[in-house]
Amino acid sequence: AQSVTQLDSHVSVSEGTPVLLRCNYSSSYSPSLFWYVQHPNKGLQLLLKYTSAATLVKGINGFEAEFKKSETSFHLTKPSAHMSDAAEYFCVVSDPGNTPLVFGKGTRLSVIA
């Protein structure tokens, strides 16, 4: 069965510095991987999706993630943090077929002015 581990429950960065949110996954198949963001009292918004077309995936708002099969990782990065990036971020894995999404526990990103 697939699983996801987000290695940090909370990450704090200064505005203008790089962001790194770490995610490791476990899957027996060729998974799809997603990053979603959730701002307070809001639903989840898709940041980006990996589907094996390219290992480096570019998303919205300057975020990108790199799929590394050898490391079973799918870390999310952004070169320069903005105050509006402060939110909860979820790494999600989906195996082929009609199987439910599996969510990581989330990483709360704080951005300090």
Next chain:
Amino acid sequence: KAGVTQTPRYLIKTRGQQVTLSCSPISGHRSVSWYQQTPGQGLQFLFEYFSETQRNKGNFPGRFSGRQFSNSRSEMNVSTLELGDSALYLCASSLDGGQDTQYFGPGTRLTVL
């Protein structure tokens, strides 16, 4: 295209009551999934409906049930409410489920007193 809508946005109930939540998917989407989000357990999959049939079910008691109508709108029902059912309930729709991208609604915040 309009996004996923959920009604009501907020609910307050007392223990023992029952509640029905509604979700309208994006036009053309046939799959609707429901999730429960709590601070302690994170995001947990409840069930998925596709073309009016329950296709997947998470590990929740039978008090949690759902259905999907011919227009793909979905409802979930929780009977005999318990304090622990207090949560944000999120609905997500996708074209055909599986590894398709899921688009989330804003959620219904249920408080059980």
